[in-house]
Amino acid sequence: MTDQADDRVSRRRYQREQMARAEAETLLEQKSRQLFEANKQLSEQSSRLEQAVSERTAELSLALNRAEAASTARSRFVATMSHEIRTPLGGMLGMIDLLSIDEQDPEKKELLDYAKTAGLGLSRIVNDVLDFSKMEAGVFVFEEEHVDIRALVESIRILAASSTNGKDRPITTKVDASVPKLFLGDATRIRQVISNLTNNALRYSLDGPIILKAKASPHPKGALLRVEVEDFGVGIAQEQIGNLFKDFSQIANSLTAAAQGTGLGLAICKRIMEGCGGEIGVESAVGSGSTFWFELPVEIVEQTTQLASHSAMQPEAAMDTILQGKRVLIAEDNIINQKLLLTYAKRMELVPELAENGRIALERFSPDDFDLVLMDVAMPEMDGLEATRRIREKWAGRDMPPILILTAHVMDAIETEAKLVGVDVVLSKPIPYDDLKHALQIAIAGSTHQSVAPSNDPVAAPETDDDLSGLSDDANKHDAFLGLMSPVSADELVSMFGMDELIDFARKYVVDSSDRLVQIETALVNEDWRQMSEQAHSIKGASLVFGFADIPGWAEFIEKAKPAQDLETVRRYIENIRERLSRITATL
Template sequence: MSEIPEEFVSRKRYRRERLARTEAESLLESKSRELFEANKALSEHSSRLELAVQERTEELQRALERAEAASTARSRFVATMSHEIRTPLGGLLGMIDLLTLDEQDPNKLELLNYAKAAGNALSRIVNDVLDFSKMEAGVFVFEEEHVDIRALVESVRILSNSHEKGANRTIIAKIDSSVPKLFLGDATRIRQVISNLVSNALRYSTEGPITLRASATPHEKGVLLRVEIEDQGIGIPEEKFTSLFKDFSQIANPLTSAAQGTGLGLAICKRIIDGIGGNIGVESCPGAGSTFWFELPVAVVSAMQSDDVEQDIQDTSPIATNIAGKRVLIAEDNIINQKLLLTYAARMNLQAELAENGHIALEKFAPGKYDLILMDVAMPEMDGLEATRRIRDTWPAQSIPPIFALTAHVMDAIEEEARLVGIDRILSKPIPFAELQSALEKALSRPLPDSTEAAPAKADPAASTKPTLLDWMAPEVAEKLLEFFSHDGLDDLALKFVSDTTSRLDKLVAADSAGDDEEVRVQAHSVKGACLALGFEEMADWASQIEHRKTHLANASVSETAHKLSAKVAELETILRR
């Protein structure tokens, strides 16, 4: 076999390698083109994506601006509706109050009381709806201040006696010593939650005491405050618990239809407690009552000390309660409210002058001319806040009397601005006669003149020797109650005490005759609690003797001590009705 020339093999290898290189170059060129096209497509896609992101961002920004505008409009709507609803409602309730003060016919008084109860129910519904709307609109503001839970609970307990179903019910307050004297929190909102829960307990139970307990346990923030409100009502099935705190929710039971609620009370309580960092819940079972509770971590400002009560400083200066003759400027544009406030002022024997708007109030004001100004917030030409600002900018502070703002607006919405312009106190419409009188008395009262000063020429020389309700009360109790009641309101509370205590003492004497020691103890305990709440220390001591079967220490029987109590109550009634 002949050999293949080497030159031929070299040419063949060369052609093969050249072909392979050509194919490789062609493949490389093809892949390079594909990569170029891919990069070009990626670049175009990236540009489209950037444009889409930009358009989406602009769309989201527009949506955010629309949402903010809607929120602002909703807040404005809530404030406007608050004003527009509360203004006529305040006029309605005020006129009913005025008619009640003059009416002597029992049948007409009964009708007026029904009308007032309906008006108060409407006021509660309006307040619930407005509170709920404020929360939805994001204008529900939480504050941080020093909170005295004992004073707060006592005020709720006392004021609950005026509830339409609270007059003959016992509300027991038990505050554990573990609860600090002062802690940081929102006193107004905590009071609102406790008041709502106590009010619910009264409305959804018909008998038995309402027990309000507070305790505290250590917590990393300070302490964990726990407040419980227990009733003896018909109870709630466990499967209904989750529905209790939902908006517009009520649990069907025989008392629901009579309770006249919106189904918002507990929902509002939950939103408040959630807003201030706490938890709220309920424990209940059918037939055994319910216990609503909330827990709140709080920072301690001042812990309880064993001698805190003895260390309280009391102002022993006698305070004048008669504001007759004081000069008040009333700035109000609403005709109904003008009539109402001028009539209220006449009832208090005040010298009142009317200004139909803030501009007229500014023109009428001069240093030393008025003892107090009642300034409506929403008025034409110049509102009350602007008028107040101009007054304070024009005259020195020491020449300007207290200025109270009257408002039917959402209070949170004007509170900060009112503080900045120099409003001394905000009174929310509708404002009852007794509440306005109490506020004015507190602002206008001053120390009585020394005994060496001459008495007014027309003064009754025997007036100073006549005992009054305040003479019967322990000074510290009287002072605390006068923070919440006018003098007329305190008289009304004392008359309720007279009626209730007279009835209980009759039951006590009957039980003693029948040998029912437990009923004697229960009635005596209740009488003692009522006496202590009003500062009637001597009567409380007698009731305590009966409760603990110690009347023999005073050389008297249970019946004799009860009759002594009855005589004292009758004497108090004579003073109150004089």
């Protein structure tokens, strides 16, 4: 009995275990299927997610490409419009100037003056809109170069005084001694801001002086430059000042409509200052005038070999005759600078010999033949620094005359390289007569070199094949021509050459610069950037001699242009220079 009972118990236990196992297997199979289905769903969801991510990435990539294409198109549009609008506008203003110069009828001349005023107003609006568009498109580039704020402010004063609004208005400049002679910055943009503030001061005031001030205070970067433009015009109410620097914003007053502005000038100034790391503001009261100011941290440029300012130069009487009969080798390729330097040398009673480039200077130089060497830097075939280096190598161990170089650049790299090749003094173009004379006197006084049997035969200036006869005796045209020059350059060149010879000199300049413009255009087509830069540099240097406004700046841009970025602007500036040369020709 016991055994049978045990068998029944064991059988029931076995059956229960079998049933439990079967249930477990069924449950496991269900769970496995559920897990499989879950994994399958997860895999499908993962695939859908990957597809969605891929599609979204493709959409974002397409959107980015479209945005970049739109930005590129916008930049191209801005550059094209800049060229297409400004070029005919500049030509129109130039033609108005030419008609005005020859027009004798007072009524017609008055109409031409109205046309020019309207054209200048349109030009100002176009410039503001294009600059604003460039900023919006992200193609407004800031450069870093050496800035002479004193020269910059003075040039702005001269241009403002010659403008329609500036006639018969006292415009003065006050640059404090605390302001460094040179600092690093974007000269073009700083000029743009000061010019804008100055023009606004003239447009929004009817009388009273306009005062341009500059001072500096210590700053961790070097100096904090503060420039102020003060007027005594209508002034601005305190509650309106907050709207001054907003886009397309103008303060309503009695002069706003007559000023013909877009409301962009101050907004552009604000963006320029922010881009340069500075700030801009205004202090004003209704009826008492306004003082617009900006503050800009700047890095001071040390001047080690630069000549002292003209005002500080007082040559001693004992040095007046030290240059008489001394032989000087002048290495210069530009015919305008050749003419100027040879005339300077004749007036200093030097005996000059001309070398048209550095290679010729190297061939002609001998320590026995010259007491001085005056070497331009940028010349074809061989530049002045390389010629100096080879001269030093060729005549190593010999007692050498002083070698001075002239450059239209003001940069540390040239000064450093000049020291390495043995240059005694670096002089910056255009150099006034008295400054050059003083530099040569100091060089001779400090030199122990003696040339052998110096000749006293004068050397004539080089002749050109250009037919430049037929000088005009029209005094009005002469006045118009001198009006295109800075007053300092005009006074000095007239006293140096006399009016007739200066007119001949200017015609040579126009012919030479026009030829170089053609070479620049050819170089642009052939993608010969070096040739383009060299010719532009020459135009810049010659234009600085005459003190012509704008042309040196345009030429410098072409000289430094980046081929991939600046082609449209280069073409526009070529046309600007050509138009300005036509305007100069009309006054001759």
